[in-house]
Amino acid sequence: DAMVIQNPRYQVTQFGKPVTLSCSQTLNHNVMYWYQQKSSQAPKLLFHYYDKDFNNEADTPDNFQSRRPNTSFCFLDIRSPGLGDAAMYLCATSRDQEPTADTDTQYFGPGTRLTVL
Amino acid sequence: GIQVEQSPPDLILQEGANSTLRCNFSDSVNNLQWFHQNPWGQLINLFYIPSGTKQNGRLSATTVATERYSLLYISSSQTTDSGVYFCAVLATSGTYKYIFGTGTRLKVLA
Numbered sequence: 001d002a003m004v005i006q007n008p009r010y011q012v013t014q015f016g017k018p019v020t021l022s023c024s025q026t027l028n029h030n031v032m033y034w035y036q037q038k039s040s041q042a043p044k045l046l047f048h049y050y051d052k053d054f055n056n057e058a059d060t061p062d063n064f065q066s067r068r069p070n071t072s073f074c075f076l077d078i079r080s081p082g083l084g085d086a087a088m089y090l091c092a093t094s095r096d097q098e099p100t101a102d103t104d105t106q107y108f109g110p111g112t113r114l115t116v117l
Numbered sequence: 118g119i120q121v122e123q124s125p126p127d128l129i130l131q132e133g134a135n136s137t138l139r140c141n142f143s144d145s146v147n148n149l150q151w152f153h154q155n156p157w158g159q160l161i162n163l164f165y166i167p168s169g170t171k172q173n174g175r176l177s178a179t180t181v182a183t184e185r186y187s188l189l190y191i192s193s194s195q196t197t198d199s200g201v202y203f204c205a206v207l208a209t210s211g212t213y214k215y216i217f218g219t220g221t222r223l224k225v226l227a
Contacts, residue, residue: 033215042203042217043160050213057214088158097213098147099165105150106205106215108160 003027004109006091012115013081021076021112023091031097032074033106034066035090043090049074050097078114086116119144119208121218128223130194138189138221140204147207149180150215151189154201163189163202194225 005024013019023032031050035043047056049068063085065077078085091109099105120143130136140149148167152160164171164178166187171178175194180187187204204218 037158042220044217045214048213055213090158090160092160098207099150102165105162105165107162108152111158113158 004091004093004107006089006109006112008112009110010113010115012117013078014117015082016080019078019081019114021078021089021091021114023074023076023109024072025093025107026072027093027095027107028071029093029095029107030071031094032068033092033094034064034074034076035092037088037090037111039087046076081114081116083116086114088113119146119206119216121204121206121216123202123204123218123221125221126219128221130223130225132194132196132225132227134194134225135190135192136194136223138191138202138223140187140189140218142185142187142204142206142218145182145185149182149187149207150205151178151187152203152205153198154203154220156200160203191223194223196225196227199223199225 007022033048034046037043046060068074088111090111092106094106095104122141124139151163154160166178166180168180168182175192177190202221205215208214
């Protein structure tokens with residue numbers, strides 16, 4: 001089955017120690033998104049790639065970076081995690097930036113829950 | 118930017134009951150989606166519904182874009198319906214950014 005895969009599902013890091021979260025997709029979608037979701041809150045978009053074009057949200061801290069080496073993979077790098085960065089990180093894909101049909105909607109991975117000690 | 122509010126914020130139902138969840142948005146949108154986030158955190162797309170009405174089994178949704186609201190109906194609720202329901206709208210001004218609503222946390226009791 002075509003899907004969105006996130007690894008690892010759970011990640012523990014130390015305060016200030018760089019961490020990388022990974023996302024892969026078998027859907028061959030053009031767009032890949034990274035969201036941060038804190039407890040009891042809605043997902044918040046950090047950035048997205050449309051093909052190789054990177055789109056950063058204005059309020060995303062510089063501490064968060066992303067790479068998309070090819071269509072299938074996208075990485076979230078947190079350069080110096082703070083306690084406030086503990087959250088669920090969700091990767092999503094879509095065929096295009098603006099859906100026009102059911103098949104164009106976002107597909108989410110299972111998420112990576114990040115703990116910062 | 119667009120504000121997306123959902124109501125009620127929390128809902129407890131007995132198994133078999135029906136419910137209506139509401140999503141209000143502050144500006145016109147080109148599309149709207151409903152998602153269910155299960156207790157393990159997985160977000161599942163329920164409906165892509167920029168306008169009109171759709172049904173899928175026990176779930177149906179209606180969006181009245183001109184009045185800036187959408188409704189999600191759950192009939193004959195089951196314990197597996199528990200979780201958080203989000204609506205998300207697409208902001209097309211400048212950048213293609215999905216804005217998620219505040220969510221409705223649903224608990225269905227056996």
